[in-house]
Amino acid sequence: MDLKSSHASPVLADPTPVNKSRLGVHSSLLPYSQTGTSFSSSMYISIPRKNKPGVPDDVRSNGWLDAMLSSSPPRKKLIMDMNSDAVVTDETADNAYASWMLKYPSAINAFEQVTSAAKTKTIVMFLDYDGTLSPIVDDPDRAFMSDGMRSAVKSVAKYFPTAIISGRSRDQVYKLVGLTELYYAGSHGMDIMGPVRFDESDNHLNYHSSTDKKGKEFNLFQPAKEFIPMIDEVFKTLVKNTKGIKGAKVENHKFCASVHYRNVDRKNWPVVGQCVHDLLEKYPRLRLTHGRKVLEVRPVIDWDKGRAVQHLLDSLGLSGRDDVLPIYIGDDRTDEDAFKVLREGNQGFGILVSPFPKETQAFYSLRDPAEVMEFLTRLVNWKEVNDGVAVSAASVPGGQREC
Numbered sequence: 001m002d003l004k005s006s007h008a009s010p011v012l013a014d015p016t017p018v019n020k021s022r023l024g025v026h027s028s029l030l031p032y033s034q035t036g037t038s039f040s041s042s043m044y045i046s047i048p049r050k051n052k053p054g055v056p057d058d059v060r061s062n063g064w065l066d067a068m069l070s071s072s073p074p075r076k077k078l079i080m081d082m083n084s085d086a087v088v089t090d091e092t093a094d095n096a097y098a099s100w101m102l103k104y105p106s107a108i109n110a111f112e113q114v115t116s117a118a119k120t121k122t123i124v125m126f127l128d129y130d131g132t133l134s135p136i137v138d139d140p141d142r143a144f145m146s147d148g149m150r151s152a153v154k155s156v157a158k159y160f161p162t163a164i165i166s167g168r169s170r171d172q173v174y175k176l177v178g179l180t181e182l183y184y185a186g187s188h189g190m191d192i193m194g195p196v197r198f199d200e201s202d203n204h205l206n207y208h209s210s211t212d213k214k215g216k217e218f219n220l221f222q223p224a225k226e227f228i229p230m231i232d233e234v235f236k237t238l239v240k241n242t243k244g245i246k247g248a249k250v251e252n253h254k255f256c257a258s259v260h261y262r263n264v265d266r267k268n269w270p271v272v273g274q275c276v277h278d279l280l281e282k283y284p285r286l287r288l289t290h291g292r293k294v295l296e297v298r299p300v301i302d303w304d305k306g307r308a309v310q311h312l313l314d315s316l317g318l319s320g321r322d323d324v325l326p327i328y329i330g331d332d333r334t335d336e337d338a339f340k341v342l343r344e345g346n347q348g349f350g351i352l353v354s355p356f357p358k359e360t361q362a363f364y365s366l367r368d369p370a371e372v373m374e375f376l377t378r379l380v381n382w383k384e385v386n387d388g389v390a391v392s393a394a395s396v397p398g399g400q401r402e403c
């Protein structure tokens with residue numbers, strides 16, 4: 001994948017090679033391991049579309065169910081998977097986390113290391129939404145970020161170019177965050193509202209320039225535009241087909257559709273998986289990715305959160321520069337694509353938000369959104385002190401206290 005050429009169309013003219021593993025399971029979708037080994041294409045398991053004539057290819061035989069079961073498991077269950085003989089107590093879980101943190105130090109504990117890397121550089125901040133800025137809750141419509149977090153993100157954006165990169169639709173995540181000073185990428189990076197391109201000569205078809213209510217010019221980049229009617233059709237079919245499954249919820253994110261099973265009785269998870277699986281059989285140009293108790297149907301295009309990060313850096317005229325330090329904070333499997341781009345490009349780093357050990361391409365870790373807020377606040381304070389700006393109470397979430 002040529003990460004530099006975000007100018008080239010990411011829509012694959014012939015999706016066949018990808019389709020071979022379209023219903024296969026990437027190792028990152030299998031239960032998390034503690035090894036920390038990096039992902040590689042050789043780790044894709046290619047599952048035949050049909051096992052034998054007459055034997056249906058279903059969610060149990062193709063590994064989907066395993067992936068669904070391993071999505072967002074309870075902390076103790078993860079430790080048990082790593083060491084099947086262990087009796088898992090809170091102490092065992094704490095020890096496992098502590099030893100994992102030797103490899104992925106807390107970005108708060110290692111704050112000086114972070115700031116020494118940033119000292120002479122421009123930080124560019126990329127933030128995932130669910131599980132990073134807002135806590136994971138049962139109802140996706142009620143995943144609100146706190147006022148303290150909003151204020152921390154606003155302060156970060158005052159000093160550093162900042163973008164939200166979410167699996168949600170761009171409109172939806174924009175409404176939830178509500179800050180005009182940020183860049184937004186929805187649908188896992190397939191819908192980017194970014195700055196007017198640095199490279200003005202690029203008149204790619206996927207671009208669309210516009211002006212917001214305040215007269216600020218921006219560019220929309222939508223590499224999967226042609227899939228909008230297909231996703232809409234798939235969304236409607238999924239709503240219809242999951243109607244009888246109590247707790248299932250389907251979202252239309254314009255360039256991808258999400259099928260949530262968090263609130264579905266565990267015994268019915270295979271039914272949810274089978275519904276999505278059967279639908280995908282009819283749409284060779286769509287594929288599946290797994291998130292936290294959610295199945296996501298998206299176009300087979302060479303585009304993900306990693307490409308979105310690279311695209312935004314290019315648009316800002318900040319890619320491939322030694323004086324720029326991109327930082328990406330995220331909690332989910334889809335964020336790994338962005339961590340990977342930063343790690344492989346040796347241009348900044350990822351911070352994984354997780355309360356338990358996980359295989360990751362990030363460099364640092366934070367336990368939960370509360371720690372994300374603490375990290376962002378410390379970064380703002382550090383920047384203000386470094387720049388000789390007096391630290392104002394207003395810039396510190398929760399900082400306007402009475403004496």
Ligand SMILES: O=P(O)(O)OC[C@H]1O[C@H](O[C@H]2O[C@H](CO)[C@@H](O)[C@H](O)[C@H]2O)[C@H](O)[C@@H](O)[C@@H]1O
Pocket residue numbers: 128129130131135136137138139140141143165166167168251258260262291292293294296332334
């Ligand atoms: O890329 P993100 O911003 O992290 O978005 C990923 C998905 O987030 C939402 O679902 C997740 O959060 C919900 C609210 O906490 C939770 O109920 C659900 O189980 C999680 O999967 C969103 O609804 C999805 O569409 C996003 O793809």
